[in-house]
Amino acid sequence: xxxxxxxxxxxxxxxxxxxxxxxxxxxxxxxxxxxxxxxxxxxxxxxxxxxxxxxxxxxxxxxxxxxxxxxxxxxxxxxxxxxxxxxxxxxxxxxxxxxxxxxxxxxxxxxxxxxxxxxxxxxxxxxxxxxxxxxxxxxxxxxxxxxxxxxxxxxxxxxxxxxxxxxxxxxxxxxxxxxxxxxxxxxxxxxxxxxxxxxxxxxxxxxxxxxxxxxxxxxxxxxxxxxxxxxxxxxxxxxxxxxxxxxxxxxxxxxxxxxxxxxxxxxxxxxxxxxxxxxxxxxxxxxxxxxxxxxxxxxxxxxxxxxxxxxxxxxxxxxxxxxxxxxxxxxxxxxxxxxxxxxxxxxxxxxxxxxxxxxxxxxxxxxxxxxxxxxxxxx
Amino acid sequence: xxxxxxxxxxxxxxxxxxxxxxxxxxxxxxxxxxxxxxxxxxxxxxxxxxxxxxxxxxxxxxxxxxxxxxxxxxxxxxxxxxxxxxxxxxxxxxxxxxxxxxxxxxxxxxxxxxxxxxxxxxxxxxxxxxxxxxxxxxxxxxxxxxxxxxxxxxxxxxxxxxxxxxxxxxxxxxxxxxxxxxxxxxxxxxxxxxxxxxxxxxxxxxxxxxxxxxxxxxxxxxxxxxxxxxxxxxxxxxxxxxxxxxxxxxxxxxxxxxxxxxxxxxxxxxxxxxxxxxxxxxxxxxxxxxxxxxxx
Numbered sequence: 323x324x325x326x327x328x329x330x331x332x333x334x335x336x337x338x339x340x341x342x343x344x345x346x347x348x349x350x351x352x353x354x355x356x357x358x359x360x361x362x363x364x365x366x367x368x369x370x371x372x373x374x375x376x377x378x379x380x381x382x383x384x385x386x387x388x389x390x391x392x393x394x395x396x397x398x399x400x401x402x403x404x405x406x407x408x409x410x411x412x413x414x415x416x417x418x419x420x421x422x423x424x425x426x427x428x429x430x431x432x433x434x435x436x437x438x439x440x441x442x443x444x445x446x447x448x449x450x451x452x453x454x455x456x457x458x459x460x461x462x463x464x465x466x467x468x469x470x471x472x473x474x475x476x477x478x479x480x481x482x483x484x485x486x487x488x489x490x491x492x493x494x495x496x497x498x499x500x501x502x503x504x505x506x507x508x509x510x511x512x513x514x515x516x517x518x519x520x521x522x523x524x525x526x527x528x529x530x531x532x533x534x535x536x537x538x539x540x541x542x543x544x545x546x547x548x549x550x551x552x553x554x555x556x557x558x559x560x561x562x563x564x565x566x567x568x569x570x571x572x573x574x575x576x577x578x579x580x581x582x583x584x585x586x587x588x589x590x591x592x593x594x595x596x597x598x599x600x601x602x603x604x605x606x607x608x609x610x611x612x613x614x615x616x617x618x619x620x621x622x623x624x625x626x627x628x629x630x631x632x633x634x635x636x637x638x639x640x641x642x643x644x645x646x647x648x649x650x651x652x653x654x655x656x657x658x659x660x661x662x663x664x665x666x667x668x669x670x671x672x673x674x675x676x677x678x679x680x681x682x683x684x685x686x687x688x689x690x691x692x693x694x695x696x697x698x699x700x701x
Numbered sequence: 702x703x704x705x706x707x708x709x710x711x712x713x714x715x716x717x718x719x720x721x722x723x724x725x726x727x728x729x730x731x732x733x734x735x736x737x738x739x740x741x742x743x744x745x746x747x748x749x750x751x752x753x754x755x756x757x758x759x760x761x762x763x764x765x766x767x768x769x770x771x772x773x774x775x776x777x778x779x780x781x782x783x784x785x786x787x788x789x790x791x792x793x794x795x796x797x798x799x800x801x802x803x804x805x806x807x808x809x810x811x812x813x814x815x816x817x818x819x820x821x822x823x824x825x826x827x828x829x830x831x832x833x834x835x836x837x838x839x840x841x842x843x844x845x846x847x848x849x850x851x852x853x854x855x856x857x858x859x860x861x862x863x864x865x866x867x868x869x870x871x872x873x874x875x876x877x878x879x880x881x882x883x884x885x886x887x888x889x890x891x892x893x894x895x896x897x898x899x900x901x902x903x904x905x906x907x908x909x910x911x912x913x914x915x916x917x918x919x920x921x922x923x924x925x926x927x928x929x930x931x932x933x934x935x936x937x938x939x940x941x942x943x944x945x946x947x948x949x950x951x952x953x954x955x956x957x958x959x960x961x962x963x964x965x966x967x968x969x970x971x972x973x974x975x976x977x978x979x980x981x982x983x984x985x986x987x988x989x990x991x992x993x994x995x996x997x
Contacts, residue, residue: 359819359820359821360820360821361821361822363821399820494967521966522965522966522967523966524966524967527966527969528916528918528923529707529711529916529969531703531707531958532704532707532958532959532961532962532966532969533961533962533966535703535704535707535962536962536963538703552822552918556916556917556918559831559917560916563831563833563841563843564703564841565833565841580824583824584824584917584918586827
C-alpha cells in the first residue's frame with residue numbers, strides 16, 4: 323500500500339514536470355524583468371504597463387510572424403541578485419526568444435552577462451549607464467546614455483540657470499548615479515564652474531541631513547542629485563527642512579508618480595533630464611497618451627512607461643525584420659534599427675547599440691513635470 | 702552645530718530602543734534581537750492607524766499623539782505575546798536557546814512583515830508639517846525634532862519614575878538583581894517579566910512612530926539597522942543599566958552623524974560596529990556598567 327502510493331506520487335510528479343516542460347511552438351515568448359516591488363517599484367510597474375499596452379496592439383494586429391506573442395514577466399524586487407535569477411528563469415525555464423529589461427543600470431548590468439552568454443538579445447528600455455551595452459553584442463538599449471545626459475544637465479545648469487556654485491550628491495551604491503555624476507562633473511569643470519561640495523549616500527538610506535548640512539554650509543546655487551526617486555524626494559524634503567533653498571537638478575531617475583507624492587512642496591522647481599514629455603504635441607505621443615489613459619484609468623504615463631512601450635515595439639519590429647525567433651537574427655535586426663518611430667522620438671541604433679535620441683529637460687511646477695526644452699544628440 | 706542637533710534627534714530614537722534592550726537584559730539576561738523589529742511594527746502600526754482613524758487626511762499634533770499612543774499599546778501587546786509564546790517556555794533552558802529563538806522571532810517579524818505589509822516602502826503620512834521651530838547659532842531645529850526630544854525625555858522620565866518610585870518598579874529592580882531570590886520573596890516574576898517586555902516594546906513603538914514622522918519612508922526591514930545600533934548603544938552604556946542606555950543612545954546618534962558628515966556617509970553604519978568592537982575590547986562593562994568579577 324505504502325510502496326504503491328509513493329510510486330504513484332512520483333509518477334504524478336514526473337508527469338507534472340514533463341507537462342510543464344512541454345513547449346508550445348505556436349507562440350513567440352518574450353521575457354520581461356523589472357522591479358515590480360521594492361524601492362524603485364514604479365520603474366518596473368510603469369515599464370510593464372508600457373510593454374503590455376504594446377503587446378495588446380501587436381496581438382490585436384495579428385501577432386508576429388503569424389503567431390501570438392506572450393510576454394512573461396519576472397519581478398526582481400529592485401535587487402541586482404534577483405535580476406540574475408529572473409533572467410535565468412526566463413531563458414532556461416520559459417525559453418524566451420528575447421528579453422526586455424531593465425530600467426536601473428545596476429540591475430541591467432547584473433543580468434546582461436547571462437543574456438549575452440546564452441545568445442538571447444536583451445533590450446533595455448531605460449538603462450542609461452554606458453557600461454550596460456558594453457557587456458556584449460546581444461545587449462541593446464532604447465534610450466540615450468549618461469555621457470549625453472550628464473553633460474546636457476551641466477550645460478543647462480551653467481548656460482540656462484547661470485549657476486556659479488554647484489554641489490553634487492551621489493548615490494554611491496548605484497552605477498547609474500556614479501556614472502552620471504562623473505559625466506556631469508567633467509562638463510562642469512570644462513565650463514569652468516566651481517564644484518563647491520561633493521557628498522554621497524546609499525540607495526535605501528533614509529537620513530541625509532548630515533550630508534545636506536555639509537552642502538548647505540558651502541552655499542550652492544544648485545544641487546545635482548542624480549539618484550532614484552525615493553531617495554531624491556526624501557533628500558529634497560530634508561534639505562528644505564534644513565533651510566537649504568538651492569534648486570535641485572536630477573536625471574531620469576527622478577521620473578516617477580511618487581516623486582511629488584513623497585517630496586511634496588520640496589521638489590517644486592527641480593529640473594530633470596528625461597526621455598519624453600507628456601506635453602509633446604507630436605501625434606505619436608498624443609495617441610500614446612490617449613491609449614495609455616484608456617487602458618490604465620486616466621493615469622498619465624511617465625518616461626518608463628513610454629520607453630517600455632517603445633522597447634516592446636522595437637523588439638516586435640526587429641522580429642518582423644528578422645523573420646525568425648533565432649537569437650542571432652533578432653540581434654542583427656535590432657542592430658540595424660533605423661529611424662524607428664518611437665513615442666519617445668525617432669530611434670536609430672548606433673554601432674555601440676545605443677539609441678541616438680533627443681533629450682528633454684523638464685521642471686516640476688505645481689506638482690507636474692513641465693517641458694522646458696529639447697536637445698538633439700550631438701552629431 | 703546642526704550636525705549635533707541631527708545626531709541628538711537620532712540619538713533619542715536609539716536611546717528609546719536601547720532602553721528596551723537594557724530592560725529585557727536586566728531581567729532575563731537575554732539580548733532580545735527581535736526588539737528592532739518591534740520598532741518596525743510600531744512604525745507600521747502607526748502608519749495604518751493614521752490612515753484608519755482618518756488622521757492622514759486631517760493632520761494634527763493631537764492626532765499624532767493619539768496614533769503614537771495606540772501604536773505603543775499595540776506593540777506592548779505584541780511584546781507580551783512574544784514573551785509568553787517564545788521566551789517563557791525556554792526560561793529554564795540554556796541561555797542560547799532563548800537567544801536563537803530571539804533571532805527567529807526577528808526574522809519572523811521581518812519577513813512576516815514583508816508578506817503582510819508588502820515589501821515596498823510606505824510613506825508615513827505627514828501628520829505634522831515639518832517647520833523650523835527655532836534656531837540655535839546656525840542650526841535649525843524643526844518642530845518634529847523638538848517633538849522627538851520632548852517625547853523621549855518625557856518617556857524616559859516616566860520610566861525612571863516608574864522604576865524608582867513605584868512598588869512594581871521595585872519588583873522589577875529586584876528581578877534584575879536576582880531572579881530566584883525575587884521569586885522567593887513572593888514577587889510574581891512572570892508578571893514582572895511580561896511587564897518589562899510590554900514597557901520596552903511600547904518605547905520602541907514610540908520611537909518607530911516618531912521616526913515615521915521624521916523620515917517618512919518605512920518598510921518591513923527598517924528595524925534591522927536601528928535595532929543593531931540601539932543594541933550597541935545599550936552595550937556602550939553598560940547593558941542592564943538604564944542611564945547607560947540613554948547615554949549610549951545619544952552618543953551613538955551623535956557619533957554616527959558626525960562620521961557621516963565629516964568622514965563619509967558610507968561609514969555611517971560602520972560606526973556602530975567599530976564602537977561595539979572598541980567597547981568590548983576596552984571596557985566590556987560599558988561606560989556606566991559596573992565591572993563585576995565572577996567568582997568561579
